Amino acid sequence: MSGSVLYFSYTGNSKKIAKTLAKEVKAKLIEVKPVLELPYVFWLSLSFFPLLGFPVKDVEVKDYRVAVCFPKWTFNCPPITELLKRGVFRGKKVFLFISYAGWREKEYADFYEKLFESFGAKVQLVELVKRDELKSSQIVRFKNLWML
Numbered sequence: 394m395s396g397s398v399l400y401f402s403y404t405g406n407s408k409k410i411a412k413t414l415a416k417e418v419k420a421k422l423i424e425v426k427p428v429l430e431l432p433y434v435f436w437l438s439l440s441f442f443p444l445l446g447f448p449v450k451d452v453e454v455k456d457y458r459v460a461v462c463f464p465k466w467t468f469n470c471p472p473i474t475e476l477l478k479r480g481v482f483r484g485k486k487v488f489l490f491i492s493y494a495g496w497r498e499k500e501y502a503d504f505y506e507k508l509f510e511s512f513g514a515k516v517q518l519v520e521l522v523k524r525d526e527l528k529s530s531q532i533v534r535f536k537n538l539w540m541l
């Protein structure tokens with residue numbers, strides 16, 4: 394079954410979620426890598442500016458269906474915003490999985506849902522995952538929508 398699971402992960406939680414999802418639906422795993430490895434304080438500073446991108450290595454997303462896993466970072470996750478601005482998700486069916494620790498995650502999820510839509514993606518699902526604690530109900534929901 395064709396499809397991709399794309400992820401950006403700084404401390405490994407989104408990566409773990411992405412690997413589980415990719416295995417469940419037999420999708421390709423694609424990692425988003427910033428061109429520079431920045432220390433925490435730099436990422437934290439950049440995460441305060443909504444809509445700010447950050448250069449990432451080129452990724453090729455050929456599939457129509459794409460799950461996108463990334464962390465909740467203050468108001469912005471620049472590597473993911475960068476891909477949105479590049480039009481990587483335009484016209485695609487996307488399934489968002491956002492890993493968070495516990496501060497204002499719902500607002501962030503709503504913000505990114507609208508942002509993906511505004512950059513031409515068709516958002517099918519938005520799931521919030523505490524750290525890497527993906528629930529079986531979330532996997533079931535994902536698989537059901539992925540098959541449609």
Ligand SMILES: Cc1cc2nc3c(=O)[nH]c(=O)nc-3n(C[C@H](O)[C@H](O)[C@H](O)COP(=O)(O)O)c2cc1C
Binds near residue numbers: 407465467497498
């Ligand atoms: C720069 C930065 C900003 C963060 N901001 C938030 C936040 O606003 N709210 C929150 O719940 N967690 C925040 N976190 C915690 C991450 O969302 C959480 O640890 C997540 O599971 C990390 O995913 P990852 O391991 O894929 O990078 C932040 C982490 C970093 C590094």
